[in-house]
Amino acid sequence: MKIKKDKNYEILETEVLTFKSLIEKNIIEHLLNVGVLDEDEACFGITVKQAAFDYDANIDELFFKSLGHSNYTTKAIEAFKNLVVLGENDCPECGGVVEDLYSCGKVYRHDYDSEPYVDGQVEYKRCTNCKLEF
Ligand SMILES: [Zn+2]
16 A cells, blocks of 8 residues: 655655655554555545544544654644555556556458458556546
């Protein structure tokens, strides 16, 4: 699991006086440890607030135990709540597994004996979790 590097994450990086490299690691580890998050597609793309709500966990406590009391500020807790959790894979929205797809092109042949070739085929990708196409 990882955290989307959006503006909320940037705020947290500014507010929290912990090594930047540890912020994401500490949050993910703690949320997985207490069971607020699972390594499961159901958790890909949700916010910390949503994860805590689903699990009936106290957000302030999640914050204290991930990042320490001394880092608790109004700005930091707001940003923390709105962090988006992603899976480890390639989907930009949720971190889900992405599959390569092709639109159907039209198959042409010069004549009966020549190799067929496909025209108008477009490659695109689709997330198997949130169905985003890109
Ligand atoms: Zn996705």
